[in-house]
Amino acid sequence: MTTTSTKLCTFFLDDQFFGIEVARVQEIIRYQQMTRVPLAPKTIGGLLSLRGQIVITIDLRERLGFPPRPEGRLPINVLVRSDGGIESLLVDDIGDVVEVDADTFEPPPRTLRGIARDMIRGVHKLDGRLLLLLDVNQVVSTKPTFENSPNEKE
């Protein structure tokens, strides 16, 4: 049983390596013009039209507490199927589909704290690098807290 393997769709944020179960990934599309949502939390990248469907994009950098994407660098949409529907994750770069064994897996170290803790299910120790397994449902469930109107007066 220890040899069960899963296929992960992988991608990068800066030089960090992340993975999501292939079954959760619907498709990957290049950057598209998005409709931004005023007053929405920063983690919401905007709204995307995908063949007649409106998809919320989540800026994974913001979500995981990374610094903003450098100017001029366009993100890539990873469309994932969460329990709530289809969302898009904005990532820097796409990696290969990687087959990982359960015995390379380890839960997140206790020292991992902050907001990422809930979203990272664990780590696959691969040759030469660590692959962080993301929990799609956690990643897409951003709380809808809205900013106050900017002219709520000084």
Place this chain on the structure above:
Amino acid sequence: MDEMQEITREFLIESNDQVDEMDSILVELEKMPDSKELLSTIFRAIHTIKGSGGTLGFKNIERLSHAGENLLSVMRDGRVRMDTEIATWLLAMNDAIRCMLTSIETTGAEGPTRTQAVIDHLTMYANLAEGSKQAGRNATRKRSQAVVATPAGAGAGCVASLLDLEEPLRDAAEPLVDASDVTSVIEAALEVAEAASTVEQALELVATSSTDEASRPQQPVGSGVAVSEPDQEENSSSSLAAAKSTIRVDVNLLDNLMDLVGELVLTRNQILQLTSKVDEPTFLRTAQKLKFLTSNLQEGITKTRMQPIAMLWKKAPRLVRDLAAGCGGKKVKIEMSGAETELDKTILEAINDPLLHLLRNSVDHGIETPAMRIKRGKPETGTISLRAYHEGGQVNIEIRDDGEGIAFQRVKQKAVEQGFINAAQAASLSDQEALNLIFLPGLSTARAVTNVSGRGVGMDVVKTNIEKIGGTIAVRSEPGKGTSLNIKLPLTLAIVPALIVASGGEQFAIPQANLIELVRLEAEAASREIERIHGFPVYRRRGNLLPLVELNAELDLGSRSEGSLSIVVLQVDGDQFGVVVEEIYDTEEIVVKPLGPQLKGHPCFSGATILGSGHVALILDAWGLAKRAGSTADEESRSAVARDFGPLAAVNEVVESWLLFRVGTDGQLALPMSGISRLEKIDVKKVERSGHHEVVQYRGQIMPLVRIATALGIESASADPRSLQVIVYPKSGRDVGLVVDEILDIVQGQSLLDTRHVEHGVAGCAVIQDRVADLLDVNALLAAWEVAPQLSPVAA
């Protein structure tokens, strides 16, 4: 097997409909016991249930409906007359059938529903018509028992929930009945049942068991029924013919179709946008045809989802009947008009609970007891009227009762007691505003908490639910005369016409339901005609001040571009406000898509849509914008109450002659001419000092001078440093000189006083002949000023 399930499912749907229909007919029959037509209708319904139930092998349903059919048959022949008691038992039959239908749906079997009591009573009433001595005697005996048992029927609405309790009761009761010891049955039952309602149930059981034996031999006495059988067949076949022109469709299928049509509408919009770029006649013609067909298809599909509001209302008579009985024997009749008014299924479902809640309120709080009504000189029976009608692309629903109305004072008092507002706020509220307090979460005005209502959860939930689907609710009430609630709802939610606007480079859709008019301001007019009151933008529209919401600022879209602007005037809940946008495009039929859970509850957007261009546009929520506009304009001076109800328009009409003047660099002030005796220019050199005050000699008197700039705490900006512009203002028998910077004009005519921006020295804001001016509150200024002389020894 599958086919069987299909048939059963159809039976369930059909029978549920029929039971619902029977409910309302029964209530009506109570009022018109001799209506042959109603009796026939209800007879047909029960006959169908009996037939299909029997075919499918649901023996209990068959037996029960058979008993009901027997009774209805003799009633139709005029041998037994409808009365409240019979109605109660027939309603109990409906409830039992309903229970069994639910049970079939969930478990596949009729379940443990006990029907014997109902069957026995129905049979007993039917037998009242039979001449046989035996039957007659039994009937009389049973009739007396029925009186005992009736309360159980009155609580028939609860039968479903009591089912679980009934079973153990039955178990406890049966062995005792064999000993025919009625008293111990009750005792045993009491032990099992704790709630008062279950006691009724126990009584019912007692009645059942004691009549069990007597009624069984009488059941075959169906000879009278057999005679009328042929015409029953006829009746049911005629209703079958009517049924053939309609078919039942799964709602999911309709929803899917609606979605597909939505996509089609989007595609059509995209094609239509192409027509401006392509100059190919065949394409243009095809595009036109596509446009036409899509519209028709959309209309058609929308219609399939429309259902008459009668779907909801048919529950009302039964509900009101049971409630009235539960509220200390109130007498209530219900009137309906416009029951055929159609609404989208989704909306219908969404207003079901709010509507029932409002009805419950009307019966419980609204209608008085018969004694009280007579004392007040009203007819003994209260009336609740339901009215529905289409108006301006919306559906209006009105629930009106002629009960005691809502006592404004009590609402205020309760709101103060429960800490929603303070006493001062309460005193300043108008009657209508006080009435609106009932929508506050947690506020209850019921004298006592009853089973029916008064727990303080209610009107706020009703309001939120209605607003959620884009509707509005307003309450009007006249103490002692009655209350009316008006609900406005959109016809459909899925596809709505919307205006596409742009601001800050983004496009937004505004549903046309809220749209009143559009105003375009050219570039140079834009900066001039949008005026500010304490920083809040307003626009004079035909002499009235229209509060504005600047979309760029509100949504943080960056600063507005120079150039022409447009104001989109929206109406929400009777209040109008303008949204300032940079660009107005076309109107488009948009398909409303919900925002994901991540954006649910966004203060300004109610959904999103894909435009013809393929871009995603957010749908502006007029309600949310109004709320934000209201809360920002009111700031801290207003209580949470005011915020909840948007801007409170306290606009009073005043006709007068006005003096317009200027103090400081911007803005103008106004005073009514009636309060002013004259205007003077006074040389600065003539100003002398008396203690802390400046005075001048004027017409043989010493006239104190009040510098308005100083009093208002603003910088004076006089054009002429050598003389003072003075308004001579008589106050308590002597003149006071008000020093201003410049007299601008004297204008005559009507003005509107808007008291929303009250602050020190300013009584409000007025529009006088198209000019906005703050109205100077001289009395307040002087009162403040006069405190000073008492402090200093030198009085004027």
